[in-house]
Amino acid sequence: MTESPVAASGSTLLMVGTRKGLFLARSEDRATWAIEGPAFAMNAVYAVAVDTRRETPRLLVGADSEHWGPSVFHSDDLGASWEETEGGALRFPAETGAALARAWQLQPAGADQPDVVYAGVEPAALFRSDDGGATFSLVEGLWDHPHRPRWQPGGGGLCLHTVVPHPTDADRVLVAVSAAGAYRTEDGGKSWQASNAGIQALHQPDPFPEFGQCVHKIARNPSRPDEMFLQNHGGVYRSRDGGEHWETIEDGLPATFGFPMVAHPHTPGTAYAFPLVADAHRMPPEDRLRVWRTTDGGDSWHGLDAGLPREPAYSTVLRDAMCADDEPTAGVYFGTRGGDVFGSADEGETWGSVARYLPDILSLRAARVP
């Protein structure tokens, strides 16, 4: 295990984005939680972020109104007040002919770039902010990629839903698009190359195309950044070379379909998944809520369900509805489309309820805050 961060005073904040607004859960002990909300009521909150690189943590939210369109907000007082980015911030240039449908991901970059925040959006594109999320501009190198006109949408639309910045090398970023697969840049976004070698595309005649995979989520451990874990639309993979090549890591998993993938915040080789039976049967195996963890880089997986409900469960956990916090003993959280949020304060060994009866859980992020 690498060196863990030292717990500071304060509490753990869990941002809970739902189909009908944002809820904020706070806890001193990660066992009992106080829930506030909803903010942005009736807005779908697909993207949340806690930016702890700043002296004062900044909360970021992408909120979509069915009527009035999407926008991005931030708060520097832990959610007491929210400021909308100027002009809605994420706006496609006129010459693209595109219009923002949704912010799918708001992702702070590495600690060496404290003002850089990435946004992955629908239609599939990457935006970058150099002022902490106040304003954004289109990353044209990816927008101009010759593959882009041939990208096909997944079930959620043609969206760039995952941004994985390198923790120490500002030039290296990996993104995932449904259903185009992974792309990576090593020159700060000027050029991008498909990064899907070894990932199977189950819905194409060529099972290993250069692009067109339906990658659902990618996670990386910041202390071993070349190792990444990937949940595909059928298939679980790892890369140990920064995404150049991928290999399956499915031994021990009850199923290979699913949406989220979470890397442990400071223990390399440890990651969490939430498998579903299959594309055509999107329910947990054995109808049981159960998180699966590897601690050996994906060579083996083990189910974790102590404290989770014993009743049959049929709900899905969406791609951003699982996360870890940054505590020395990591907390892990997941939320269901049925509106339940569960948390573990001991790396997944035991679980408890954080919140119940919320709208569908779309996005979770957690961190210790003052």
Added chain:
Amino acid sequence: MTATQVQVRVPASLRSYTGGRPVVDVDIAALGGAPTVGTLLDHLAAVHPDLERRVRDEQRRLRRHVNVFVGTENVRDLSEQGTPVVGGDEVAIIPAVSGGT
């Protein structure tokens, strides 16, 4: 409102972008030589940008679940943003019933 103005009715959920006002009066002369719903919304983009971008996206297309009426006629049944407006018209921005979640 006078015959030289267009009266824009703003739904309650957007009045935070008009200082709380339910109606915005716009001089027809501010809309150019051939005033339309489009030039009216262009004008709103200049004076109330946070209101306008909730009615149209960044490519100036009407959002899917927003309706704009001139009098009692939905502009989608007329000429969309090319629908003419004249002094004395009432233009209403109304969320569509289809946009719930």
